[in-house]
Amino acid sequence: MSEQPAVLVLTDTNDPQLAMLGGVPHFPACQQDAVSGAARDVPVILHWSGTRDLLRAAFLACPHVRWVHARWAGLDSLLFPELVERDVLLTNGSGVYSQSLGEFALAAVLYFAKDFPRMRRNQRAEKWEPFDLDEIAGQTAGIVGYGDIGRAVAQRLRAMGLHVLAVKRHFPDAPDPLVEQFYHPQKMAEMLGRCDYVVVCAPLTPETRHMVGAAQFAAMKPSAVIINVGRGPVVDQAALVQALQEGRIRGAGLDVFEQEPLPPGDPLWAIENVLVSPHTADHTRDWVDQAMQFFLRQYERFAKGEPLENVVNKRLGY
Numbered sequence: 001m002s003e004q005p006a007v008l009v010l011t012d013t014n015d016p017q018l019a020m021l022g023g024v025p026h027f028p029a030c031q032q033d034a035v036s037g038a039a040r041d042v043p044v045i046l047h048w049s050g051t052r053d054l055l056r057a058a059f060l061a062c063p064h065v066r067w068v069h070a071r072w073a074g075l076d077s078l079l080f081p082e083l084v085e086r087d088v089l090l091t092n093g094s095g096v097y098s099q100s101l102g103e104f105a106l107a108a109v110l111y112f113a114k115d116f117p118r119m120r121r122n123q124r125a126e127k128w129e130p131f132d133l134d135e136i137a138g139q140t141a142g143i144v145g146y147g148d149i150g151r152a153v154a155q156r157l158r159a160m161g162l163h164v165l166a167v168k169r170h171f172p173d174a175p176d177p178l179v180e181q182f183y184h185p186q187k188m189a190e191m192l193g194r195c196d197y198v199v200v201c202a203p204l205t206p207e208t209r210h211m212v213g214a215a216q217f218a219a220m221k222p223s224a225v226i227i228n229v230g231r232g233p234v235v236d237q238a239a240l241v242q243a244l245q246e247g248r249i250r251g252a253g254l255d256v257f258e259q260e261p262l263p264p265g266d267p268l269w270a271i272e273n274v275l276v277s278p279h280t281a282d283h284t285r286d287w288v289d290q291a292m293q294f295f296l297r298q299y300e301r302f303a304k305g306e307p308l309e310n311v312v313n314k315r316l317g318y
Helices: 016-021 037-041 052-061 081-085 098-113 116-124 148-159 185-192 214-219 237-245 287-304
Strands: 007-010 026-029 044-047 067-070 089-091 140-144 163-167 181-183 197-200 225-228 251-254 274-276
Touching (some): 016 287, 026 037, 044 052, 044 287, 052 081, 098 116, 098 148, 098 197, 098 225, 098 251, 098 274, 140 148, 140 185, 148 197, 163 185, 181 185, 185 214, 214 237
Parallel strands (some): 044 067, 140 163, 140 197, 163 181, 197 225, 251 274
C-alpha cells in the first residue's frame, strides 16, 4: 500500500475502540476549533461521535476531504447543506446494526403473540391461569421501509413462517424471496389492513416524518401490533398513543421515540400493552467494536481506490 490517507476523527468520548485505528494516521478532534495544521489536509473524516455542529465545522475546515464516514446508520441529525452540495462521498454504519434490530423485531412479535406480560403478572401473583396463545406461523407482517434493517427483519420473520409484505419507494428489479408483495408508500393503507404485525424500519427524512399516523392506525386491524426499530418521528407518537388508549390496535413494541430519552410522565410509560426499549435494541456487547471494524474495512477500500459500501444518497438522506 502507498502512503496511507490520514483521518480526522471526531469524537466527544474516549472510547477504547479508537485504539483499534492502530497504524492508521489520524488526528482526534473534540471541539469545533480543534482542526488546525496538518489535520486540515486530511482526505477522510470519521464522525465517531459528537454533534452536527462539530462535523460541520470540521468539514468546512478541511478543503481536501473526499470521504466522510458516520458511525451511525441514521443521518437525519447530521446532514447540512455544504455536505449535501459538495462532491464528497458520505457513508454510514448501515448493516452493522441490522441483525440485532431484526432480532428485536422478532422478540417483540413473540412478546405479544405469547403474551409474556400476562405470564409475568400471573407469576408475580402466584396465579395458575392457562390461556390461549397465538401461533405466528401463517400470520402476516408488513415492513415499512425495506432497506438493510427491513431485510434483516424479513429474514427472521419469514424463517418463523410469517407472510411478509413491504412498503418500498422503488421496487427491486428481481423478485425477493423474502417478500410476497411490495407496496408503494401511497398504497401503504392497503398493506396495513392485511397485517398482524407492522414493523417500521424507515429512516427519518422529510418524506417519512409521521409517515405512520392517524390514517394508518385507522387502516390497521384492531388485533395488529406496531413495532418501531427505525426512527421515532417516522411514527406520529400522539396518534399512536390515541390509537392505543382507544384500543384501536393491540399494542406497540418501541425501541425509538419522538423525544429521547422518553420523558417522565409520557403516557407510553403507563400503557400496559406497550413494550418500551430505551433505544438499545442494537446495543450488543460488541456493537461499538463492530462499528469500528466496519470503518476499518471501508478505510482499506478507500486506500486501495476500491468502491465503498453504504454510499449515501445525500439528497434523499439514506
